[in-house]
């Protein structure tokens with residue numbers, strides 16, 4: 001566990017007041033935790049822009065399984081990249097729509113490339129990738 005360092009930050013009062021309102025909306029108990037999360041978010045965002053960065057991600061998809069051969073296509077794409085796909089969750093939302101969540105692990109570049117291919121597949125109505133890293 002690293003030691004805690006204290007810093008003083010000069011900040012425009014209007015910006016601080018907007019930040020405090022943001023922290024309040026997000027249910028933060030104090031500014032320090034809010035600052036730490038924003039800093040981590042920026043650093044992880046920068047790291048996972050590097051294609052070689054080891055990363056994990058979740059890809060959430062909504063699609064209509066009646067779309068011709070879509071389910072088969074999505075399954076085939078996952079089998080072709082089985083080294084990336086750790087786990088999947090499938091929920092039948094209603095008569096037409098399926099929700100699928102894929103847990104992915106690999107390099108940030110491989111994860112993004114795979115997710116972009118899935119999201120761009122005809123019939124996928126919405127897809128969103130969340131990518132992060134522990135290192």
Ligand code: NI
Pocket residue numbers: 065090091092093097098099
């Ligand atoms: Ni389904």
